[in-house]
Structure formats: structure tokens, C-alpha cells
Amino acid sequence: MLGVPDRGRVAIPAPVQGFRLRVFKGNSISTTKYNFFTFFPKGMFEQFRRVANCYFLMISILSMTPISPVNPVTNVVPLTLVLLVSLIKEAFEDWKRFQNDMVVNNTLIDVLQDEKWVAVPWKKLQVGDIVRVKQDGFFPADLLFLASTNADGVCYIETANLDGETNLKIRKALERTWDYLTPEKAAEFKGEVQCEQPNNSLYTFTGNLIFQKQTLPLSPNQILLRGCSLRNTEYIVGAVVFTGHETKVMMNSMNVPSKRSTLERKLDKLILALFGTLFMMCLIGAIGSGIFINQKYYYLGLDKGVAAEFNPSNRFVVAALTFFTLITLYSTVIPISLYVSIEMIKFIQSTQFINKDLHMYHAETNTPALARTSNLNEELGQVEYIFSDKTGTLTRNLMEFFKCSIGGEVYGSGVTEIEKGAAQRNGIKIQELRKSATAIQEKGFNFDDNRLMRGAWRNEPNSDTCKEFFRCLAICHTVLPEGDESPEKITYQAASPDEAALVTAAKNFGFFFYRRTHTMIHVRESCVEKMGKIQDVAYEILNVLEFNSTRKRQSVVCRYPNGRLVLYCKGADTVIYERLASGNDDLKKVNRAHLEQFGSAGLRTLCLAYRDLSPETYESWNEKFIQAKSSLRVRETKLDEVAELIEKDLILIGSTAIEDKLQEGVPACIETLSRAGIKVWVLTGDQMGTAINIAYACNLINNEMKQFIISSETDAIREVENRGDQVEIACFIKEEVKKQLKKCLEEAQHYLHSAPGPKLTLVIDGKCLMYALDPTLRVMLLNLSLNCTSVVCCRVSPLQKAQVTSMVKKGARKITLSIGDGANDVSMIQAAHIGIGISGLEGMQAVMASDFAIAQFRYLTDLLLVHGRWSYLRICKVCGSTSFRLYEN
Numbered sequence: 001m002l003g004v005p006d007r008g009r010v011a012i013p014a015p016v017q018g019f020r021l022r023v024f025k026g027n028s029i030s031t032t033k034y035n036f037f038t039f040f041p042k043g044m045f046e047q048f049r050r051v052a053n054c055y056f057l058m059i060s061i062l063s064m065t066p067i068s069p070v071n072p073v074t075n076v077v078p079l080t081l082v083l084l085v086s087l088i089k090e091a092f093e094d095w096k097r098f099q100n101d102m103v104v105n106n107t108l109i110d111v112l113q114d115e116k117w118v119a120v121p122w123k124k125l126q127v128g129d130i131v132r133v134k135q136d137g138f139f140p141a142d143l144l145f146l147a148s149t150n151a152d153g154v155c156y157i158e159t160a161n162l163d164g165e166t167n168l169k170i171r172k173a174l175e176r177t178w179d180y181l182t183p184e185k186a187a188e189f190k191g192e193v194q195c196e197q198p199n200n201s202l203y204t205f206t207g208n209l210i211f212q213k214q215t216l217p218l219s220p221n222q223i224l225l226r227g228c229s230l231r232n233t234e235y236i237v238g239a240v241v242f243t244g245h246e247t248k249v250m251m252n253s254m255n256v257p258s259k260r261s262t263l264e265r266k267l268d269k270l271i272l273a274l275f276g277t278l279f280m281m282c283l284i285g286a287i288g289s290g291i292f293i294n295q296k297y298y299y300l301g302l303d304k305g306v307a308a309e310f311n312p313s314n315r316f317v318v319a320a321l322t323f324f325t326l327i328t329l330y331s332t333v334i335p336i337s338l339y340v341s342i343e344m345i346k347f348i349q350s351t352q353f354i355n356k357d358l359h360m361y362h363a364e365t366n367t368p369a370l371a372r373t374s375n376l377n378e379e380l381g382q383v384e385y386i387f388s389d390k391t392g393t394l395t396r397n398l399m400e401f402f403k404c405s406i407g408g409e410v411y412g413s414g415v416t417e418i419e420k421g422a423a424q425r426n427g428i429k430i431q432e433l434r435k436s437a438t439a440i441q442e443k444g445f446n447f448d449d450n451r452l453m454r455g456a457w458r459n460e461p462n463s464d465t466c467k468e469f470f471r472c473l474a475i476c477h478t479v480l481p482e483g484d485e486s487p488e489k490i491t492y493q494a495a496s497p498d499e500a501a502l503v504t505a506a507k508n509f510g511f512f513f514y515r516r517t518h519t520m521i522h523v524r525e526s527c528v529e530k531m532g533k534i535q536d537v538a539y540e541i542l543n544v545l546e547f548n549s550t551r552k553r554q555s556v557v558c559r560y561p562n563g564r565l566v567l568y569c570k571g572a573d574t575v576i577y578e579r580l581a582s583g584n585d586d587l588k589k590v591n592r593a594h595l596e597q598f599g600s601a602g603l604r605t606l607c608l609a610y611r612d613l614s615p616e617t618y619e620s621w622n623e624k625f626i627q628a629k630s631s632l633r634v635r636e637t638k639l640d641e642v643a644e645l646i647e648k649d650l651i652l653i654g655s656t657a658i659e660d661k662l663q664e665g666v667p668a669c670i671e672t673l674s675r676a677g678i679k680v681w682v683l684t685g686d687q688m689g690t691a692i693n694i695a696y697a698c699n700l701i702n703n704e705m706k707q708f709i710i711s712s713e714t715d716a717i718r719e720v721e722n723r724g725d726q727v728e729i730a731c732f733i734k735e736e737v738k739k740q741l742k743k744c745l746e747e748a749q750h751y752l753h754s755a756p757g758p759k760l761t762l763v764i765d766g767k768c769l770m771y772a773l774d775p776t777l778r779v780m781l782l783n784l785s786l787n788c789t790s791v792v793c794c795r796v797s798p799l800q801k802a803q804v805t806s807m808v809k810k811g812a813r814k815i816t817l818s819i820g821d822g823a824n825d826v827s828m829i830q831a832a833h834i835g836i837g838i839s840g841l842e843g844m845q846a847v848m849a850s851d852f853a854i855a856q857f858r859y860l861t862d863l864l865l866v867h868g869r870w871s872y873l874r875i876c877k878v879c880g881s882t883s884f885r886l887y888e889n
Helices: 039-047 051-063 073-105 262-292 305-310 315-329 337-354 378-382 417-425 453-459 463-475 497-508 573-578 585-600 615-630 635-646 666-675 688-697 715-723 726-753 766-772 775-786 798-812 823-831 857-888
Strands: 009-011 021-023 108-113 116-121 130-134 142-148 154-158 168-172 192-195 207-211 214-218 229-231 235-242 383-388 395-406 409-411 480-482 491-493 511-516 520-526 534-545 553-559 565-571 603-613 651-662 679-683 706-710 760-765 790-794 815-820 834-838 852-854
Touching: 039 073, 051 073, 051 262, 051 315, 073 337, 130 142, 142 154, 168 480, 192 235, 214 615, 262 315, 262 337, 262 378, 262 857, 337 857, 378 383, 378 815, 378 857, 383 798, 383 857, 395 463, 395 497, 395 585, 395 603, 417 651, 417 688, 453 463, 463 497, 463 511, 463 520, 463 565, 463 603, 463 651, 480 511, 491 497, 497 511, 497 603, 497 651, 534 615, 553 635, 565 573, 573 585, 573 603, 585 603, 585 651, 585 688, 603 615, 603 688, 615 635, 666 679, 666 857, 679 688, 679 798, 688 760, 688 790, 706 726, 715 726, 726 760, 726 766, 726 775, 760 766, 766 775, 766 790, 766 798, 775 798, 790 798, 798 815, 798 823, 815 823, 815 857, 823 834, 834 857, 852 857
Parallel strands: 383 679, 383 815, 679 790, 706 760, 760 790, 815 834, 834 852
Antiparallel strands: 009 021, 108 116, 108 130, 130 235, 142 235, 154 168, 154 229, 192 207, 207 214, 395 409, 395 651, 480 491, 511 520, 520 534, 534 553, 553 565, 565 603, 603 651
């Protein structure tokens, strides 16, 4: 039971077995690699994974036997020193982890005891405790959010420690628990939570709260995860649900894949080869000793004393003993000092050279390069394939509202960087357009068109459509306003820069979103009825159908003050067009042409649509929505299915176009890497037109290349998709992909055999890639892509990014590098030989999963071609000079 004295126990029905009583773990956490009892055995196991240490252990054991011609000290002492230094290093690093754990475990938190708040350490928290978290404090465990000092039971949290996002998120307590804010009232709270088993899914939670004989559905909006911090809220009260290693953040703390450099693996093979040579030398010496030993050498005293074992009458024993003697004698063929030297060199390279290189220091963000591991320094100099994300990696991830299409009319002037690059390639000179004197200059807003600004849209023939467009921008979002409620001083906290840019655009068009509660959105609308008139309108938010990678859209059901019910929806063009009402084909066709025009300019596009709802339709649908939210099993799937019931028969309003400019120095960096023989692949979720134009702007593709385009946007595939048979669609697309792969591979072979043939590039979208990665087609895809200088994969999911990386890593057997800046790049970063994280606007999750961290893509040139090359040369010289000295001796 939550909130009762029997702490540490909570009644939770098992998924199948019915009611049972479960004892939960404590809230103390440990991130150390070892403990007091496991340090020695686990540490020794790690050390003896190296072939060299196993070899020297064998020699040390032999040197302690009577057959050894050398003092055991000469072998045992060096090995002991090497192991001791390595174990001390491991212990020191683990001790620092232990100290960090102790600081966290002993952090104080207010816990309800005897109707008053008492400060106790985090480690003493148990399931069922009622806690109070103050502003800017961190949540000590996964909490059920009960009450807040803010109105409507709302609080704001920052999840930077969890997923790297610095934008504020909104959470709301159940209305039935808003009153449990004071210690006297909170002491009365008693309830039972039925919920899912502990899992690592950060963004889902399924459960019910049985409270006062009522079952209340719980969602992620009522859960405050350990590691997040409280913002803009005086304090909140919550009940502990998951503790310690059962919290979601700890269940996501998986060990990073162990990566060993190619040189280290080669050293193991080299030592095995040296051991094989040593074995043959000793075997030949032992056989010779057994053959040539004779009684005539009586003066050696071979049949008495310590040499009695070398009695010539038993030649086999003589040969065997001589063999082990020679192994001990020749053991210096393999140098134990080599490993110590290599480790010291790697450590100095990473800490003194890479981390302190001013050429890779980004002054604007005060971010130096960071080598998070020293094991892969020399690997940087052998990279042959780079897999890169686009948004935030090649581009700045600073979104600016640039153009839009409303009711079939394009608004906005200006030329993007990609259009300038395309014009230069075609030898066309574009005249720079001057901005009008009345143009608004603001972060996130780079729009200039006098037809819409300062209320001029009222004079447009499609003014009603413009009004719906602006209201959709101002209402359909999850943005949180901060600061004074004035257009000049307010700031927007958004889950993505795109959303912030769209809300900023609505503000500049005269629809100023300035306040949000959990149920209301307040918009200050200017120039709607007549010029100069300002009115504050409160829209009631009835339902929010959130965006996810599967839905690719976001919807809001709102009620106007006059009672009008409207569903506003924004999302990817392919998703919105599937859900439009029949009719008005001319507008759809014109808007599609505008989308292609925006995509060619490298702009990120979204479609906007709406639907008027009758009260009967809404009430009927809302009942199903509430049932889906109350479901304990596959809740997300059921919510998506219910959303499909209302996100249909939409009326198209228009589309937005947002510019994401290239990072400084990206084209020059890619050109330099290409000249060095490194192939660059771009893996992005953007549509094909945008991805191709970004590739042109980055010098990844040029007009002299032969392009192979494998796309699912063909008339034949669309015709099959319109019939709706999923089995038929899958079989048809797979067969089409097979035909296109075969055709492109034959052409590629022809171009490669013709001299001089053009360079090749492959462009493939996510739907075709899904079938191309099938085991039956993967070899064909690999052969085609390896023959191409560059590859662009569009509309791909995070899983597909990792699959493509793994395919090349295993199939090409070349050193691969992945670089990205977002949480969706983590799987790709971990799949490659080397993972690079960019400290961007999408948080630090990519950096935390990486081997090296840099602030800008252009720093790859120095990291690979300077530090990678020098590191490889230094290590090779050390190994070479060591081998030379051995042979010289």
C-alpha cells in the first residue's frame, strides 16, 4: 500500500497469476564495476583476457620449477608489477565511481513521517514513502506525482540527466490527489498501485491507482522519473513507485559495448605468432638435445646430482625437460614492457593531445574535444567509412520559420543556402534579396512577406484559411512559455526546435501564445476582426494525441469559447495526405507541388490540417479514448488505434517550411575526407528531396556522379498501396526493390569496368531499405553500396541506422565511424567501431554513449587525419622499435 506504515511492501497483481505480495529493493544504487569480494577475481579475469599476460603467467610458473635456468624473480616481478599497476588503475577508477555513488545515495530528501517532513538520505527510501521535492531538486526515485504548488496540479521538469533534452516537460497529477499537498493531508493518503513490472522504457508507463474504491488510470504524465529535476515549481509531493536499480534510468544503465582496437587484436595475433616461433625453436633445441646427448660426456655429471634428470639413458625425458628449459630461457622474445609502453602512450595521446587541441575547441559553447576512451586512438587513423546523421550534425539544428503555403498560395521570400549551392553548381548567379524594412528579426523566425505581416493577411482572398493556419500553429503543440507574458520578453521551452519556431511564427503573425495550463491554452489574437483590435482567447484542450516516430503527427482536440469543437493536426506530408477528406483535389495537388519546391530548397516541411467535430462524434470517441488510456496492456497501441478513428476526413490548411542551416565548414570537411579515401554515408529521417539537396550542399553529391535512386514513391507502388492489402504490398515492394537493386548493381559493374568511369552514389528511402536489409537481398545491397563513393539513406528509423552500420562493419570488414548528436543516433554510435557524439541542441545522450565527443562536424578533419594518423604512427613506431631491438639482440 502507498502511504501506509508498512514500508517496503506494496500490493501488485502479477500479470497472470493474480494478486501477490512483493518485496521491493532498496533505493541505494551502485554503478561500480567491482565490489570488495569481486574485485580480485573479476580484475584478474580482465587482465588475463590478454594473450600476453597468459603467456607471462605460464613462464613465471615454469621459472619456479627446478628445470628453470633463471631466477624466478626475473619473470615473476615484471608480471606482478604489470598486474599491480593495472589493478591499481582499475581500483582507482572504481573508487571514484563508488564515491559518486555515495554522494548520490546520501543526498537528503524530505520524507513524510508522523505528519511532518523529515530529511533522510536517498538510500533509505522505500516503495510507499511519501516524499516532497523542492524546486531545482532531483527526483530520488520513480515517483507517482500526487500534488503540486502550481495551479491544476501541474509541474515542470527537465530531463537532461535522463535523455539529454534541456527543454522543459509538463506533468500533471490526477485531479483526485491535488489536495494532498500539506504533511497533515498527505498523511491521510492511502492507495494501491497496480502497474507494469520494472522496465527500461523511459517514455511509457502503464498502471492504475486504486483510490477510495475507484480505479484511476495512470500514464507517463503522472510519473516523475529518477534523475529528472523540478523546474518553475515551488515543490511537489509524490509517492515512491520504483526504487534503486528498478527505476527506469538505472535499468537503462547498460554496459557500453567493449571495443578493442585493431592494433590490440593484431598484437594478440602477433604474440601468438611469436609464441609459435618460440615453440618451434625450443622444440628443435629439445629434439637436438635428445639426439646428441651421450654417455661420453661423463665430465658433465649428467647421471648424478641436480642433473640426474638429464640421464642419457632416457632421451625422451631429456628432450622434454630441455624443451621447458629453453622456453624459460628464451621468454624475452616476447616483451612484457611493450604493453606498459602502449598504455602510457595512449593515455598521453588522449589527455594531452586530443583533449587539449585548440583547433578542436569550440569557443561559442566553450566545448573542447573529449576522448572518453584511450583504447581507440590509433583506430581513428584507419577509418574508411563514416555514417553521419544530418540534423544537428551536418546542420545547425537552429530552426527558422522560412516559408509557408496557405490555401494553395506560397508566402515568404528568400533563398536558402542549399539553393545558393545548387545555383553555383549550375553556373547561375543568384541576386541576394534584401529584406524589407518592416521584416522582424528574431531567433527562430526568418520570414519576410508583407502580405501576411502586421495583420495584412486579412486582405488576402484566403483570409479564413490563414486564420485557421495561424491558430493551428498557436494551439497544436506541447510548448511551455516562460518569463513575462509579453511578446518581447517571453521565451518558449519546446521538445524540439521545430515546435519553438512554429509557435514563434504564430506570435509574429498576431496569434501570441502566452500561457498554458493542463486544460487551457491562452492566445492573444491581434487583427482578427479588425485592424488594431486585440483579444485574449482561452482554448480548452480536451485531448492531446502526442507525436511519436510511428504516428509522425500530433493532434489536439480543443473547444473554442463559443463551443466549437476542432481537431488540429500537423505532421509529415505522407501521413496527413492519407487522412484527408475526399474532394478538393486541386488544393492537394498544388500543395504537393509546393512541398516538392520546399524540399528542393532543403527546407523541413510539415502539413497542417483540421476537422470540425460534432459533440456527439466527440463524446462517442472520447469514451473509447478514456478506455484506451485505462488499459494496462499495450496501452500505446490502443491509443494509436483510437487516434486513427478521429484523425480522418481532415481538411488541408497548408504547409510550413523551416530552414536548418548547414554547420560551418561542413562542405570543406567532407571534401577533405573524400580526398583522403574515406566514404561518407548520410543516414537521415528527412524526405528524399531534402536529403539529396543537403548532400549536394555538403559536396557529398555532385552533377558528375552517376546517381542510383531506389524509392518507394513510384506510381506502381502507390497503386498497390491504394488497394490496402498489406501482404500484397509487402511482396510487391520487396520484388520491386530486388529488381532495382539488381539493375543498379549491373549498371555499377559496367561503370566500374569502363575507364574512366564516373563516381557512383546511392540514394535509398527507409521503406525500400527495410526490404533491402532482408537476408535474401542484403548481400546485393552491400555489394552495390560498397561500389559507391557516397550513400544517402532517407526516411530511416534509428534501428535502420544501426542495421546499415552493422551491415558495412561486418560485410566490408573495414573500420567504421558513426557520428550523431541525438538520442536517436545512440544505436548507430554503439554499432560502429568508433562512435562520435556531437554536443548539440538535442542533449548529451549521444555524447554519453560515444567514444569521442566533439562540438562540430568539421573537427572530424583534425580528429581523423591529424590525431588519428599521428596516434597510429606513434604506436607503430613503438611496436616496430621494440621488435627491432628484439631482433638486434
